Amino acid sequence: MKALIAGAGRLGTQIAQVLSAAQNEVILVEQDDERLHEVSALPRVRLVAGDACDPALLEHAGGLTCDLIISTTGRDEDNLVISLIAKRQFDVGRVVARVNDAENAWLFDQRWGVDVAVPAATPLISLIEEATGATDTVALLRLSKAGVEVIETAITERSRAAGHLLGEIALPNGTVVATVVRNGRPTVPQPAMRLLPGDELLLVSHEATEQEIHAAFQ
Structure with missing residues (x-):
């Protein structure tokens, strides 16, 4: 599986680590240079510097050929824009977006290209399971296929x-x-x-x- 993750914060980094450890191709996009430096030691993860809200940047990073795009930035408006680009412009099969403010949860649906909305307050393991799709990747903490x-x-x-x-x-x-x-x-x-x-x-x-x-x- 090829996955692109927008945002190298808590959730994005954890999902990148789990997916890469399961031998998936993982791309992590982050516009903060300091944060990129902090995660530069992540094994088997390709880091891309830039704003994932930019369709050209997403395409350059490999969005057109991804099976999964996950937007985990700290801004709900960015996560919605990235999701919409992923689904409508790139026709990505599975699009996941983090919901930072619970009051915005109603926006995170198919109208914005979101297949799975992940509340930020969810426990870490559940976040990884839900964001990646337990039935086809993590499978209740066990990557059984791999x-x-x-x-x-x-x-x-x-x-x-x-x-x-x-x-x-x-x-x-x-x-x-x-x-x-x-x-x-x-x-x-x-x-x-x-x-x-x-x-x-x-x-x-x-x-x-x-x-x-x-x-x-x-």
Whole structure:
């Protein structure tokens, strides 16, 4: 599957990480240069600088050949414009848009090209499931077609990984850390990140069991 994600914020980054880990072709569009730099370490994700509301930019990024376009910017008006371009101009099969202000939810429907509207207050895992379409990609935290599992583990005071650098943790084969959620904010994992009690990790694996992953951190 080829997916284009507009907006490299919390939701956009998480979806990009999960989809790329499942061997999908992922393009992430962001107009903030500082934010682009922050996510530059994302593996197997092509970054494009620019305004996704610009049809020419979207076309240049690959929108015409995408199976899925997801608009996750922090502005509802931008998400609606991007959705309309994706559906009406590019005829994308599945268009997903984030709803930042609940009062605007009524706008996010087929009239604006939106197939799936994702409320911003939805829990992280549910956001990823709903945005990508559980029946054809994540499938209730299990990417069964690709043989990939998405597993969560939390760091506590008693966890063996507490206080250690992420790069020091010996992960099972075929496993990557997709994100570390700290104080409610997801961050791009770096080897030099020191794991703290309260951290929540989202991992993707096509080989390890949930027990093996938990054992690496607990």
